[in-house]
Amino acid sequence: MNAMISTSEKILDVAQSLIVAGGYNGFSYADISDAIGIRKASIHHHFPTKAELVAALVDRYRQQTELGLKALREQSASPADQLQAYVNFWQACIQDATLPFCVCAMLAGETPMLPEEVASRVRAHFHHLAGWLTSVLRAGAEQQLIRLDKRPDDEAQMLMASVHGAMLSARAFGDPGMFAAIVKPQIARLLVANR
Amino acid sequence: MNAMISTSEKILDVAQSLIVAGGYNGFSYADISDAIGIRKASIHHHFPTKAELVAALVDRYRQQTELGLKALREQSASPADQLQAYVNFWQACIQDATLPFCVCAMLAGETPMLPEEVASRVRAHFHHLAGWLTSVLRAGAEQQLIRLDKRPDDEAQMLMASVHGAMLSARAFGDPGMFAAIVKPQIARLLVANR
């Protein structure tokens, strides 16, 4: 009946939800051990050090994101829809608490005391996400669906910051709806002539 | 030669810079002890538990913020200038690394595993800051210096999220200039006819 999910995947799953809740220093091997019913030492077999574990986790996260964003570009017709779908994805994650915060946004806050191998991967995720947003915005501007006041990459950075800040506010206020309340208007102002 | 700064203030100063670097679980009594040359037990005399220490820290932080924002309202003539000054303040803090991140933004990310006495104070800070921004935006709109697409409190939440998200991006990219690059355009779009 087990969905044939490997132990190392289970470890990463648990570690991810723990990181999302409390960051790099907010979980221990013992926590993972308890959650999946395996000894601490066995986790060290799969991931010798905590830094390696989290680095692998961020790699997987970025890979999943990459896949998700690619799927989004292929499914949604217009750049405007792609933007909406991206925001809706996070809205759903936050609402049903499956992934109530971006792993890399969480870790980014802790940058100053993150192992370099983790910090560099977090930076890579930020670069990648900003790149995706830039290309969507640029395409939208070319098709005259989106109106940009600044260069596409600047607008992408602004949008990304809004998304992360909105996650933070949703958490601080304990109100999942706050995310959409902040991000949707930011999207709306980019869309040309919404009538 | 000591500037007559009390031990408990020193403790809070060090704890604050450590929290800003690594969050609630990113520092220990031993770290503070090492930094100010006092035994761990002596810190427990001033702040019996870690939760109490951080709660006191956030109280002080909010109080300082309150004072700073009030001063800002009294010094700066127009609401537009107040907004600019607020952003400039953070820009300076991030640039010279005196306070490269908002204490409460840091803690907000860790909300799910924060002691309730800390979480509630972080929430209070968010409320207070949002309130200040709302009143500045409302005043600006009344004087027709600021153009609001949405209700003042919604625009305030959007601005606050931008500020926090911009701090996160500046950290992730290791580029202090990123903060201003993201926030300044957000302010600019609110200002009416900038010529």
Add this chain to the structure above:
DNA sequence: ATTTGTCTTCCTACTAGTAGGTAGACAGAA
């Protein structure tokens, strides 16, 4: 077919060091 060796995964048992926190003594100031 059985043995041999290797690889993987997990285990028990352990280490050194750190976590937050406590008890009690002492010195100086009020």
Add this chain to the structure above:
DNA sequence: TTCTGTCTACCTACTAGTAGGAAGACAAAT
């Protein structure tokens, strides 16, 4: 004298990480 701040010395629980071995899977050699 009592109160405040600091100290030494200690506690229990937990931290990441290690040592060494048991059990099974697989493949090649016998």
